[in-house]
Amino acid sequence: MSKAQASVELLIILAVSIVAIGLILALSNNEIINVNSIKANSDAQNTVNKIAGAAEDVYVSGTGTSKQIFISIPSGVDETKTSVGNKTIRLNVNGTDLIAETKVEVTGSIPTETGGHWIWITSYSGYVLIGDVRVETDKGSIYSTIAQDSTAIEHISIINNTSDNATVNVNVNWSNPEVTLSLSENSFVVPSASSYGINLTFTSSASAVGNYSGEIIFDVTTVEGTKQLIVPITLEVITGGSSQPLMVFPDFWNPVIDAGNSDSADFQLCNTTDSALTSINFTFSAGDAGNWIQPIPSLLSLNAKTCSQITVTINVPLGASSETGTVTASDGINSAVISLNVTVNAVPIIIAFEEFPSNNWNTGFGWNTAWTHSGDTSIVTTGGMHSSPRHLRLRRNTGYAERAVDLTGYSNIKLEFWAKTNGFEAGEEAHAMVSPDGLTWFTLKTFVNGEDDNTYKLYEYDLDSFGLTNNFLIAFDAEMNATNDYFYIDDITIARIP
Incomplete structure (x- = not known):
């Protein structure tokens, strides 16, 4: 064999070796990318699961409950496809949706920057807020009692946790001529890192009776933009004696549902006492109507003079006929009952x-x-x-x-x-x-x-x-x-x- 031939063969061997090494490196790089992608998806799924679990924890603990959790955000998150809402927490990582569903309504946002973040999970009446509580109210709902032909005053504050002033405009959704509602102020400014309160004055007529509801609406503007805070109001006119410690408004529901379909309604469960009620569970009457009701999460606590929204969902099976039943909320001592009269429309x-x-x-x-x-x-x-x-x-x-x-x-x-x-x-x-x-x-x-x-x-x-x-x-x-x-x-x- 000549030296020239040996040199050529050596060059061929080196070229083949370089190509082989390149292929190995390419395959290794692809494998690393795949491993990283799998890990990013796993981290994102763990994050949304953690947020969803925390949301359900604070909700059952009652309106106003907050907890702070630490989450990790992987790289590759698409901010435009990441969302919180419709009982769903969603992170989109490299084009893949990682989702956790909740039993309660959720709203807010989650950070999308890569790395670790502390975020707040806060329970309000009927929903849970995900993310920093930048501006909030000190009450998630307002419950008050009043005698006929008299006046009652309730207080609510706006808390500004931002580093800038917050301009607040206040409106009420209140259409109850038998009981009027007036505000001590309709607009004000809350300095940074402080709070500001207003009074709600209710005036009842001599003929007022029963329960009245509405809401107070705060439009809050900061350098971050304008957000709206809505606080439900429930007022009970006492015509004799005193109110029950635990009350629900309304206390009846007469749905009309096609067989094979479902329907839902929201109710305000209110603590009328001056101290918190704990461990409130929900039970249903025996019989078909009770069997059709979907489970309602227990409330660990219901603060004094506040209400919490509960949702009752009824699934009517095919072939069913009209039924009556009840939903009972109880802390073991006090109870409130929703009466149900379910009219079932038979369908083909x-x-x-x-x-x-x-x-x-x-x-x-x-x-x-x-x-x-x-x-x-x-x-x-x-x-x-x-x-x-x-x-x-x-x-x-x-x-x-x-x-x-x-x-x-x-x-x-x-x-x-x-x-x-x-x-x-x-x-x-x-x-x-x-x-x-x-x-x-x-x-x-x-x-x-x-x-x-x-x-x-x-x-x-x-x-x-x-x-x-x-x-x-x-x-x-x-x-x-x-x-x-x-x-x-x-x-x-x-x-x-x-």
Whole structure:
């Protein structure tokens, strides 16, 4: 071997080695990037989980409760896609959403700069604020009692935790002519790192009775912008004796809910005493209405002369009927009760449905088998569907399609379908039919010349009289003579009608 040849071979070996090392380094770098991405996502998920857990902790501890937590923000956070709201904490890291859901409503913001941060989690009436409490009220809600034809005064303060002055404009949402509300001031300035208070004066008429509600609204402007603080107000007019220590407003709910659906309502649970009430739990009456109510988080504490918003959610199952029930809040000594009168609207129960979503003879739901079809029968995208993307088309005198459904044990069954015809001549027909056994057939509708306007119409038929079996058949049959004679069917529904 010559020296020149040896040198060439050595250069080749070195080149191959360099390429191999480059590939190894590239793969290693990609692996490092993947590991870093996984760690960033894991850190972000831990952060949103920690915030969500803290939000639920302060909420059950009662209005006004705050706690400070330390969180870590990884690199790669997209500020525009990071949010707090709709019972969701969201961090977007390198295009991936890391989410934690809460049982309570949340609002506010979380820092997006990489590194560690201390943030405040604060409970208000009906929601939890995430982030620095820059400007706040000393009360999350106001509860007061008043006698008829008298005056009562409540006090509330704005606390400015910023390093700049805060300009405050105050409005009230109060539409109760039997009890008037006036403010000692409607605008003021709160210096930095200080507080400022105003009085709310309630004046009741001799005819005032019951409970009145509204809210006081603070529009607070600092160098950081303008924010709005809303504090709910509940006033009880005492007409004899004294109020109960624990009260709920309103104390009744008469929802109207469709079977298979749900509804929610908010209530103010108020502590009328001069000391905190603790360990308030919620129980529901026995029976269907009580079983429909979703769990309500317990309140660890409800401060003196304050209210906390609670949400009652009712899920009504299919087939249910109207019921009554109660929700009871109790600290073991005192209790408050919400009376429920749930009116249930019965809704149709869909047994089988077909809308021809694809060129497949076994779509929809609730059917025993796929469509049986023969002759000039197709699922097509032409001819103007009733609903996209396809419909059933029968042509000539050979088009035929049938399908079976189990209707045993049902009653009040209705068949609905949309159909249209086009291009018919004298003597041409198409039929919609049903059969309980495949032997005896009943014609529901005969389509004839003169109604072939190529416009979809809805056809509805009660099926009980035909005998509801476990292999009940519906069929569509074409009796035309050419390929330019059309019978179209779409959106077939078999349902139990209440």
